Amino acid sequence: MCRVQSPTELAAAIRAGDRTALARGITLVESRREADVATGEALLQALLPHAGGAMRVGVTGAPGVGKSTLIEALGVRLCAQGRKVAVLAVDPSSAVTGGSILGDKTRMTDLSRHANAFIRPSPGGDTLGGVASRTREALLLCEAAGFDVVLVETIGTGQSEIAVHGMVDFFLVLLSPAAGDELQGIKRGVMELADGVLVHKADGDLAPAADRAAQQCLLAMRVLHSGDAAPPPVVIGSSVSGRGLDELWRAIEASAAAAQASGAFTARRSRQAAAWLEQTVKDRLLAEFLGDPQLAKALHRAEADVAAGRALPGAAARAVLALRRRG
Ligand SMILES: Nc1nc2c(ncn2[C@@H]2O[C@H](COP(=O)(O)OP(=O)(O)OP(=O)(O)O)[C@@H](O)[C@H]2O)c(=O)[nH]1
Ligand SMILES: [Mg+2]
Numbered sequence: 001m002c003r004v005q006s007p008t009e010l011a012a013a014i015r016a017g018d019r020t021a022l023a024r025g026i027t028l029v030e031s032r033r034e035a036d037v038a039t040g041e042a043l044l045q046a047l048l049p050h051a052g053g054a055m056r057v058g059v060t061g062a063p064g065v066g067k068s069t070l071i072e073a074l075g076v077r078l079c080a081q082g083r084k085v086a087v088l089a090v091d092p093s094s095a096v097t098g099g100s101i102l103g104d105k106t107r108m109t110d111l112s113r114h115a116n117a118f119i120r121p122s123p124g125g126d127t128l129g130g131v132a133s134r135t136r137e138a139l140l141l142c143e144a145a146g147f148d149v150v151l152v153e154t155i156g157t158g159q160s161e162i163a164v165h166g167m168v169d170f171f172l173v174l175l176s177p178a179a180g181d182e183l184q185g186i187k188r189g190v191m192e193l194a195d196g197v198l199v200h201k202a203d204g205d206l207a208p209a210a211d212r213a214a215q216q217c218l219l220a221m222r223v224l225h226s227g228d229a230a231p232p233p234v235v236i237g238s239s240v241s242g243r244g245l246d247e248l249w250r251a252i253e254a255s256a257a258a259a260q261a262s263g264a265f266t267a268r269r270s271r272q273a274a275a276w277l278e279q280t281v282k283d284r285l286l287a288e289f290l291g292d293p294q295l296a297k298a299l300h301r302a303e304a305d306v307a308a309g310r311a312l313p314g315a316a317a318r319a320v321l322a323l324r325r326r327g
Pocket of ligand 2: 067
């Protein structure tokens, strides 16, 4: 039986650790139905004072590098230590299909069975901005529900990495053992964002290559962070053998402790909140703009003119925006 709950009742149930209420709350804030938007915002407002208490860790890396496997292995360890672990994902492809990646959920079977774990696949959305925004809100809800670790997996590459970096306290980049040979090819931007690197799959035949890759990565990180007191940690590990996983978590905690002591932790979260506000304003302005059929048509026409070389982008943009002011 599903009774209709007010945002206050739902907030209380979420804070009391009711998983069904948490899942329902996340569905509510993910919803784009007109009727749900105000209720979702009221729920977030009620829970915001109780959010913020988790260690937020983003996990990124090339497809197949083992992000989901690591999250599961790390998650199971943390749960066994009595931590409450939530797993979220940012999947830009779900923005296109409107669906969500369930493969990760089915793969994290051990973790999903654990009483201390909560796994939520990526929300659907119109844009990456929409998906990222909903994941942030889900993250806040998980914190209010008492989860003390939130692990966020980036699915796919590119923009989702930036989006996840903008919502976590520690951004972990996974490299494959073959990365030693390919380090040049790895996007410098992602390595610059890294708060730490795990050279993954360091087991069996891959172990020697992983050691070499870690050496090269360490050198690269020293160059990238030559102005910093210390370069981000580079750990060698395997989610299959468990090698390096405790070391990895200790490195993450040490980094968070240092950032907390220096004030960088709070400053980063403040910056992220401000950037989120700005992004939301931009997204809503654009949605509002494109929601007007006449403006959308004018924009399409302008795009065709610019593409065909009949108009200059700056002048065409000004002309389209002028229509909005008149309207
Ligand atoms: N040898 C070895 N294989 C691993 C390890 N971790 C993951 N794998 C394997 O690597 C493959 C990909 O693992 P996933 O965890 O799905 O990788 P992912 O990065 O989440 O992949 P996408 O989400 O599709 O980008 C699977 O076949 C895993 O079994 C590891 O530590 N050692
Ligand atoms: Mg995965």
